[in-house]
Amino acid sequence: MSEAVRCDGVDFAYNGTRVLQDVTFGVAAGEFIGLIGANGSGKSTLLRLLLGMLTPTAGRIEVLGQAPLAAVRGGFVGYVPQRDARASSTPLSAYDVVLLGRARCVGLGRRPRAAD
Structure with a gap:
């Protein structure tokens, strides 16, 4: 099955404070996952990255084989x-x-x- 979401080595920082480091995972088409973690652990930041609302400071994200914002603008992703x-x-x-x-x-x- 092809991957619907792919993150490779994703980092993100707010004003120089790193909140995500080397995040790497894939989600197959049709697969369900849960994202859990403590307050401030980066869950919402990761979702914003997947929606193209933020840009990673390092690494690559693909949603349905394209850049996150393109997938959202194409109507393939909702939130x-x-x-x-x-x-x-x-x-x-x-x-x-x-x-x-x-x-x-x-x-x-x-x-x-x-x-x-």
Whole structure:
């Protein structure tokens, strides 16, 4: 099976403070993984790198065989944050939040299909 995600020797630092060092792993297409660690261990930073929101200071990341930001812009990758600034002012269910990511495919004013 091909790899959906690949990190090779990824480092990242905030203002000179290294938070990730030599991160190397692959995730096969269709595989599920969990990312666990203590507060401040770099979990959110790694996710931001995988989404192309940050650029590694060293190493290489590929998502579906391309640069992370290209995969996101191509609509191949989505992200639902745990906390959203809008959450307190606009109460949405988890179902509603997931459907927001499908809105472009479903279309304005249309009901989602079972597959959505």
